[in-house]
Amino acid sequence: MKNCDIVKDLLPLYADDVCSEESRKAVEEHISGCSDCKAELEKLRKNVPVSPQKDGEVLKRIKRRLRIEKLVVGGISAVVFVFLLLGTLFFLINTDKSMDVEKYNIPDNLHVTMHGTELYLVVNGEAAGFWYVFPTISDTDGDHMGYGTGFDSEKKNGYGITLKQRKIDSFSITRMSNQKTGCEIMLFDIEKSAKMDKFFYYDDVNDKEYILWERDKND
Ligand SMILES: [Zn+2]
Incomplete structure (x- = not known):
């Protein structure tokens, strides 16, 4: 019967109570006389939970x-x-740290040369693996600029440096030797810097100066 097909299409909507009033009436009317469609509706209702x-x-x-x-x-x-x-x-x-004086054989790898009246520093060997040069000036009381608070610029008498390396360089397996061998660093002009009587490497860890050049007092 064709009616059954139409009703079966409507049954899910009827079971969910979302069909129109007209459809609801038609479905109810049909179901009252069709056990087949009634059974289909029962099945649908059981499946709802x-x-x-x-x-x-x-x-x-x-x-x-x-x-x-x-x-x-x-x-x-x-x-x-x-x-x-x-x-x-x-x-x-x-972050930096001062290079180990013994490990990198400082200051044996540092030499001072003159070009005219200008003083230059030459760095060789493993000391040449430095990252940067930290400069300092000494006064006659033995205090150093940049270290502590005692430095008196009126009493300055020497120029010094400390070589710094990266913290991570301490862990590197490959030695950085000879990377900057022979590099020359301009220090100062001995004629223009009358108060500079010496140049030294400053081991700031042990507060020790290594004199690399001293002014000849007879000049
Ligand atoms: Zn039917």
Whole structure:
């Protein structure tokens, strides 16, 4: 019967109580005289409560969400770890320490040469692996500019340097020897710098001066 087909199409809507008044009446009228469609409606109504299949869906969704949460937590941990690593590296690269005088054979690798009246420093060997030169001036009381508070510029009598290296260089396996062998660093003009009577390497760790050049008092 063609009517049955139409009613069966309407039954899901009827069971959910969302069909029009007209359709509802038509369905009820048909059902009262058709056991086949009535049975179909009973079946639909029994299936309306949450089915075991739907429970499975919910479980699956919860599991998927837990998996996503695990991934997110793992991802954040990885990012934090990378940032800590980069921070440590950045710190090691950008903080300095004075080069070990004995390890790098300082000041045996330092020599002073003259070009006219200008004094130059030549750095050789493993000492040439320095990162930068930290300059200082001494006064006649033995205090050094940049170290402590006792330095008196009115009493200055010498010019000195301390070689610095990156903290990370202490851990490097390959020695940086001979990288800057023979590099010359301009120090000062002995005629223009009348108060500079000596040039020295300053071991700031042990507060010790190594004299590399001294003005000839007879000049
Ligand atoms: Zn029917």
